[in-house]
Amino acid sequence: MAKFLISASYTSDGTRGLLQEGGSGRKNAVQKALQSLGGSLDAMYFAYGENDVVLIADVPDAVSGLALSLAANASGTVNVRTTPLITVEEMDTACKKLVMYRPAGAAAV
Numbered sequence: 253m254a255k256f257l258i259s260a261s262y263t264s265d266g267t268r269g270l271l272q273e274g275g276s277g278r279k280n281a282v283q284k285a286l287q288s289l290g291g292s293l294d295a296m297y298f299a300y301g302e303n304d305v306v307l308i309a310d311v312p313d314a315v316s317g318l319a320l321s322l323a324a325n326a327s328g329t330v331n332v333r334t335t336p337l338i339t340v341e342e343m344d345t346a347c348k349k350l351v352m353y354r355p356a357g358a359a360a361v
Contacts, residue, residue: 253291253310253311253312254310254311254312254313254314254316254317254336255294255308255309255310255336255337255339256307256308256309256310256311256317256334256335256336256337257306257307257308257334257335257337258306258307258308258309258320258321258332258333258334258335259302259303259305259306259307259332259333259335260303260304260305260306260307260324260330260331260332260333261302261303261304261330261331262304262305262329262330263328263329263330263331265328265329266327266329266330267304269329270304275298278305279293279296282296282307282309285320285323285324286309286310286311286320289311289312289316289319289320290311290312290316291309291310291311291312291316291320292309292310293307293308293309294307294308294309294310295307295308296308304330305330308337314336317334317336318334320332320334321334
């Protein structure tokens with residue numbers, strides 16, 4: 253499973269919907285959306301400031317995470333930002349990979 257940090261801010265229409273169905277209603281809707289993709293909700297918090305809601309979700313793959321983001325953004329009620337989360341073990345593996353990279357402007361070897 254891929255893990256994502258999903259942050260979102262409601263549009264005025266989305267805020268009206270939130271006021272109508274409450275936080276529990278939105279949580280249920282998010283859980284159903286994730287389940288339809290084969291995923292699950294780890295955590296959901298409401299906030300104020302730049303983000304109105306923050307989620308940590310598991311989805312089967314990056315394409316499923318993208319599909320969720322596209323569906324939510326297309327609704328016009330929320331602006332979603334999706335960030336893939338990397339485990340410590342994945343970072344360790346990445347750190348050990350040999351990459352043949354030449355910085356711009358550096359002489360070729």
